[in-house]
Amino acid sequence: MIELSFMMQYLKKPRATGAVLPSSRYLANKMIMDIDFKRAKCIVEYGPGTGVFTEKILENRNSETTVILFEYNEKFYNLLKYKFKNEDNLFIVHDSCENIERYLNKYNVEDIDYIISGLPFASLPKSTSINILEETKQLLNQSNGRFITFQYTLLKVKFLKHYFKDIKVKREFRNIPPAYVLSCINK
Structure with a gap:
């Protein structure tokens, strides 16, 4: 059911959804591998879609730990609100993550330890990607x-290096399509 809903959202808005199917649990495990959960006070997720990474977080x-999700797609936002309605310290925002600072102030968050991203940077307008990455770095x-983000190609690594000097790349073949996890350190 979720896969069909995801596919319908992709068909309606391919540039915003970025994939035909939700990410696999293998990709989700690789996405959270570099998170120090004992130390993390705040984790933000951009574009959680159906919540595959969110569940692992x-x-x-x-x-x-405070978790803030930014989901722009209304169908996915409503799904996430229902799916995670009983979670404490979880805020689900129906807005672009370009407006992240407004919500950090609203929820009294001063410091973000990790930002996990399911955004399709390869298909987003360049100006949107720049705005998001500038805010993220800051x-x-x-x-x-x-x-920590994933992409289906390595075409955006050079672009990401404008914002993050140290990028570790891992490959996950057990995803449709196979994906690269890019873990970027803010130095």
Whole structure:
């Protein structure tokens, strides 16, 4: 059912959805691999879609960790609100992550330790990608903040290096299509 809903959203808005199917659990595990859940006070997720990465984050976080999700797609936003309605310290925002600072102020968040992204940077307008990455770099914890995203090609690595000097790349073949996880350190 979720796969069909995801596919319909892709057909309606391919540039915003970016994939035909939700990410696999294997990709989700690789996406959270570099998160120090004991230390993390705030984790933000851009474009959670159906919540595959969100589930892993919520399973592993400590109870004090604040999690903020930014979902622009109304169908996915409503799904996430229903799916995670009983979670404490979870805020689900129906807006572009370009407006992240407004919500950090609203929820009294001063420091972000990790930003996990399911955004399709390869298909987003360049100006949107620039706005998001500038905000991301500025708002991440300056000493050890990490931005973790995945892409289906390595075409955007050079673009990301304008914002993050250190990028670790891992490949996950057990996803449709196979994907690269890019773990970017804010130094």
